[in-house]
Structure formats: structure tokens, C-alpha cells
Amino acid sequence: MSVVHLKLRRRHCLAWLVGLSASSAASTFAQTSTSESASGGIVFGMVPYLPVQQLVRLYEPVVNLFERSLGKPARLASAPDFEQFIERARRGEFDLVGASPHVARILHREASFLPLVRATAPLEPLLIVPQDSPVKRLQDLAQQAVLVADPFAVHVLIALRAMRDQGLVPGRDFKLIIAGTQRNGVQRMLKGDAAAAVGSASTLGILPVELSGRFRVLLRAPKGLTPMAYMTHPRLRPQVERLRQALLDFPATPEGQVMLKAAQHDGLVTLTDAELVGVDPLVVEFYKQRGAG
Secondary structure, eight states, rough: HHHHHHHHHHHHHHHHHHHHHOOOHHHHHHHOOOHHHHHHHEEHHHSSSOHHHHHHHHHHHHHHHHHHHHHHEEEEEOOSHHHHHHHHTTTTSSEEEEEHHHHHHHHHSOOEEEEEEEEEBBBEEEEETTTTTTOSGGGGGTTTTEEEEETTTTHHHHHHHHHTTTTTOOEEEEEEEEOSHHHHHHHHHHHOOOOEEEEEEHHTSOOHHHHHTTTEEEOOOOSSSSSSSEOOOOOGGHHHHHHHHHHHHHHGSHHHHHHHTTOOOEEEOOOOOHHHHHHHHHHHHHHHHHHOO
8 A cells, every 4th residue: 555545544534533624625526526427427326335237227217317307318337345436436426426324424524425315224234144154152253254345334334343342353353354245245155255244234135045045143233324325416516406306206106116125225315414424433433444454
């Protein structure tokens, strides 16, 4: 890792710890951003919590909704991991985003993204093991490996904090293995690459039965605010109310009902600034995890 990247990480973490303002940086992002919107198109950025092909299929109805609402062609885009997703969003490459709560808060504060709606389903992180695993309690994972999709995913941050609170410290008492996606993590765990894996109840709930029927829950971590928040880049500020209302009306449509069930969203409600501010402790945890990497 370069010295420049280390300095940037420390700067971001310090800014959150002492409450420094990032408004000037956000203004720069808004002014210098480059997006398909410049040529008439809309880019909807979705955090990479699933393989990109699955994200495209799952969120196609939302992309269609944005097309109808804004009268412009739209497409879904993502990134290889959470860090690169955040950097792409900071650079203004996404007009709209679907993001985990800590990512949404980072973009809200550091790049002035505007809140639209959030899913009503609570975010429920789970630590799972194979059905026939000899692991019966958390302490049995000492000196073993745990698979995670991304160490900076919010369900992973919550789960790791819960494990640490019970005396099992990541990096000291057990090894983290990065799987890329929750599905990959489950598959690799079942193949014996690690003793356990971390997932979210919503994502694990949409796995095919040949995977979901072969593991059990070892630990239920504290629930988070939401698995998904929808936000817009400040350049779309004039369309905020139209976009928010379109999303709030979406669950009442046949297409919306199918999509929300498939994505395990339950429903959609207005996302407030106060709710995003309440996520700050997880953002600090995110930057601490980055500094330890």
C-alpha cells in the first residue's frame, strides 16, 4: 500500500472521529464529476454485495423506474469491492446509488449525496457454519478461519464487532478470508476452506436451496438500520422529490412487489438525514478496519 493511500485513510478516519466538515470536498466532486448523464444517460450504482450479473437481473425494475421517472436511458453499474465503489461514487461516476447504510452515510457526508428511501427490512448479520460442523459455540472458532464477502461490508463490520465483544478478536483469534460475495463465501465454507462464514439474513435468504439447506446459524449479531439505502448525486437535486415519490409508490406496483420480495427489502420508506447520522459509529469502524488492513 502506498504512503499516499495510508495518509488518505488516516485523514478520512480522523475526519469522522473529530467531526470535520467535508463540504468543500463534496462541492469539488459535484463540480468535476463525469457521468453518462453528461451525454443523456443515467448510471445507477449498486454496492457489490452480489455478483454483478445477479445485481443486474435483480435491480432491473429499479433501473426501469429511474428511466421512466427521469425520461433518460439508465443502466446499472457496480465495482469490484466496497472501497472501489465508494471511490467511484466520490468521483461522481454514479447519478444514483443503492448502498449499505455506512456507505450511504459516507457519501452523504463526504460527497453530499441526497437521501431518497431505504428498505424497511432490518439488516441482520449472521455467522454461519455447515450443518455437520463440530463448531457448537463461538469460542470453537479460535485459531480457525472465517469467510467474509468484503471486510468493509456493513453486515461484516457488525458481525466482527459482535464477535470481538464476546472475546474473539479478528486477526488475533481467527483469520479472515475474503470471498468476494456472500454466495462465494457459503460455497467455499461448505467445501472446507473455512470453519464459518458471515452473511446477512436477506442475502442468505435468496440463496438456492442446495446451499441454504446446508448451513446453520451460530451467531445472530445485533440488527442494523437497513440492508439498502437509495440516494442521488447532488447534480440531480431538482429531481429529488420526483425520484423519492416514484420509489415510495413502487411497492404498490406488481413489478415493485416482485422486486422487493426478491431483494428481501420488505418495503420502502423515506430515508432521513437523522437516520444516516445515526450510522456514524459504523463509519468509524469502517475506517478503523481499513487502517488495520
